[in-house]
Amino acid sequence: MFYTKICELLNIKYPIIQGGMAWVATAELAAAVSNAGGLGIIGAGNAPEDVVRDEIRKAKSLTDKPFGVNIYFMSPYADKIIDVVLEEKVPVVTTGAGNPGKYIPKLKQEGIKVIPVVSSVALAKRLERAGADALIAEGMECGGHIGELTTMALVPQVVDAVKIPVIAAGGIADFRGFVAALALGAKGVQMGTRFVCAKECTAHDKYKEAIIKAKDRSTVVTGKTTGHPVRVLKNKLSVMFEELEQKHASVDELEELGKGRLRLAVVDGDIDNGSLMAGQVSGIVDEVKSAKEIIEDIIINAENLLKNLSKLK
Numbered sequence: 670m671f672y673t674k675i676c677e678l679l680n681i682k683y684p685i686i687q688g689g690m691a692w693v694a695t696a697e698l699a700a701a702v703s704n705a706g707g708l709g710i711i712g713a714g715n716a717p718e719d720v721v722r723d724e725i726r727k728a729k730s731l732t733d734k735p736f737g738v739n740i741y742f743m744s745p746y747a748d749k750i751i752d753v754v755l756e757e758k759v760p761v762v763t764t765g766a767g768n769p770g771k772y773i774p775k776l777k778q779e780g781i782k783v784i785p786v787v788s789s790v791a792l793a794k795r796l797e798r799a800g801a802d803a804l805i806a807e808g809m810e811c812g813g814h815i816g817e818l819t820t821m822a823l824v825p826q827v828v829d830a831v832k833i834p835v836i837a838a839g840g841i842a843d844f845r846g847f848v849a850a851l852a853l854g855a856k857g858v859q860m861g862t863r864f865v866c867a868k869e870c871t872a873h874d875k876y877k878e879a880i881i882k883a884k885d886r887s888t889v890v891t892g893k894t895t896g897h898p899v900r901v902l903k904n905k906l907s908v909m910f911e912e913l914e915q916k917h918a919s920v921d922e923l924e925e926l927g928k929g930r931l932r933l934a935v936v937d938g939d940i941d942n943g944s945l946m947a948g949q950v951s952g953i954v955d956e957v958k959s960a961k962e963i964i965e966d967i968i969i970n971a972e973n974l975l976k977n978l979s980k981l982k
């Protein structure tokens with residue numbers, strides 16, 4: 670029922686893609702999502718190329734299904750990671766925090782599908798012209814770095830502006846968001862926060878618990894004054910950030926405060942002083958489930974929802 674152009678393009682069973690979250694999206698999570706019929710993604714983040722190569726090889730040992738690597742263009746290693754994905758013949762690359770245009774021909778030549786994240790129609794059109802195979806339209810409900818538009822406003826505008834398939838991201842964590850995304854014209858969804866709370870996700874249990882405890886208004890956006898707004902769960906660090914921003918601290922000072930904070934939360938489980946990147950849907954993520962359960966719950970409930978939609982009162 671949900672076999673879309675995205676399933677065809679990526680050779681996957683369900684059009685559900687896992688966000689390529691730095692530190693969180695390791696080989697274990699990526700392989701579990703791919704084994705469950707979605708597309709798992711290894712998040713390269715700021716990791717050096719050798720670390721990413723090891724993760725790719727680990728994922729290959731854990732699944733025979735397609736998976737991808739997310740390249741974060743603010744990383745100093747981004748160029749080297751492009752070389753690694755080419756060498757390792759990773760089937761799919763998603764990109765974030767920058768324009769992948771100049772790398773697209775090289776990747777496509779090796780048969781690698783390129784799916785950039787966009788948060789505007791202008792960039793979507795530019796990347797379609799540059800040869801992107803599909804796009805992830807990411808609304809500002811998502812965790813981590815955010816754009817300006819909401820998923821509800823962005824997705825249909827991107828869908829109307831391009832011919833390639835669009836994947837919706839931001840604010841999606843269950844079957845209702847999945848069906849809504851398809852109604853907006855998306856051919857698939859990407860979920861980050863929901864997969865942080867997957868059993869196979871190697872993030873610290875305290876990080877997962879913080880998301881499970883979170884409510885509708887638990888996230889805040891810090892870093893607006895630096896030009897790099899980031900959505901996180903409110904904690905001691907986010908308050909320190911807000912206080913510094915109110916005092917008109919310099920970008921350097923704010924960047925210094927942010928250094929190493931994501932690792933501190935994800936790896937060390939320091940939920941007070943770490944950066945707890947998470948989306949607004951944290952309030953509906955209420956338990957840890959396996960990747961297979963997360964995906965199957967969405968597909969089964971979405972099928973039932975669509976069957977019953979005509980009986981709406």
Ligand code: TUI
Binds near residue numbers: 714786787816
């Ligand atoms: O990349 C994200 N979200 C992220 S990356 C991240 S990693 C990190 N952050 C802080 C410290 C350590 C690690 C956390 N969250 N989302 C994808 C995304 N990309 N959203 C928007 C964009 C984007 C922005 C500008 C894509 C392209 C772009 O191009 C500008 C241009 O035209 O060059």
